[in-house]
Amino acid sequence: MSEPVQFPLAAVVGADDLKLALCLTAIDPKIGGVLIEGPRGMAKSTLARGLADLLGDGPFVTLPLGATEERLVGTLDLDAALGQGQARFSPGVLAHADGGVLYVDEVNLLPDPLVDLLLDVAASGTNRIERDGISHRHAARFVLIGTMNPEEGELRPQLLDRFGLNVALDGLPAPEARQQIIRRRLAFDSDPEAFRGQWADAQAALRDRCQAARERLAGIALDDQALAWITERCFAAGVDGLRADLVWLRAARAHAAWRGNPAIEEADVEAVAEFALRHRRRSDGAEAPPSAAGGPAPAPDAQGGQGDWGALPPQAVTSAARREVPNWAKKP
Known part of the structure; x- marks a missing residue:
């Protein structure tokens, strides 16, 4: 099944601060991702998906609500390891997001240990799983984008600090901006391909600018x-x-x-x-x-x-260091 056509980031009305923050993260993913705050209906997911296009061909992966630690980090088949002498790894969300964007909607509603694990892997770029003496590690280099509505709960300060940048969206656009947003949305819904074609040059210019900035960084x-x-x-x-x-x-x-x-x-x-x-x-x-x-x-x-001030060597994240891995789509 083909991926749905995405609304181009260049066509988003307003949200200039967030678009800039996303572009900066595309230029240097080591910034540490972006936490987006704002009420529902502010196109947070649309903006986040636009980042994947700026990164090139990387995947855009959404962490489902209610995901378990096993769904996040992946699983090891111990029977295969004992019978065949090799670890059989079933990839989780972190593996699928490698080289792209990991989008976590309503990150403030996730259990703190899961958020902590997620941020550890995002910082180190490596996911490691251990179970009963069997281990597996893989690259998990992605740009982390989290969204939250502060009215539904806050993140602990220790977790907030782990996000590189933080942007708050204004939930009350001016009438003229609201009209422009609705017109573009209706045009996109009516004919997504034609709408993307209309904005192809502007989107390409934005992508090229990010690529040129990456090269001179x-x-x-x-x-x-x-x-x-x-x-x-x-x-x-x-x-x-x-x-x-x-x-x-x-x-x-x-x-x-x-x-x-x-x-x-x-x-x-x-x-x-x-x-x-x-x-x-x-x-x-x-x-x-x-x-x-x-x-x-x-x-x-x-x-x-x-x-290289304060740089630390990447550290692999071991979920078992905190606990043994238990047995265990969001908005399009």
Whole structure:
């Protein structure tokens, strides 16, 4: 059965912040994915599906609601392992998403252990399963896109922080924008192929711009000046930990590549500030404590040369490290 025709990202009305965040994640997947907040009916899934097209031919995989850990990570056939001397692996959602986009709708309604496992694999790029001394590992490199309606429940701060960027959609578009949204949706529903043809040039231009930015990304230094701007702002915002600094730095570099700049400028840092800080600011309104020297918190040490601050080697995720794997479509 063929995949349904997808609404082109270039044709989406408004949502400029989210479209930018998705493009930056397509340029540098190491940013760590995007968490989209907003009420129902805001085309969150349509926007997320548009990201897969920017990444090329990668799959777009949806994690079904009610999915178990076994459905997520896959299973091992122990009888085959004992009888044939080799592990027979049945791939789960993580394996199917390798090289593409993993979309998790209403991520705030998933059990915390499942979210934690999902984020671990997204960060490491490797999924490993162990059961009764039999193990299997496979690549699971994907861009994670999660959506949530805050009215239906929040994510714990520890899990929020694991998402690279966070964007909130405005649930009340102006009348003119609403009319344009409805007209385009009706045109797409009437003849999807003709509508995609109408937007083919704009979509191709967006895809080409992301590809060109990916190619120039490695040539843009993660320099000390950009790091200083970011660490000072993170300290002023009272952000705990250093993940915000790292994500913000990567996002600023991706934004410079998106603009075609050879170096990160302060405008790039400012352009992605809200994406990196929105879900990490202190909610109690407390001011950040002054450092012993009265200045901003020290920046992370450079490890392995310029552009590698705080980098850690990928770690395989073992579901059995937390628990043994038990025996155990969303919106189109």
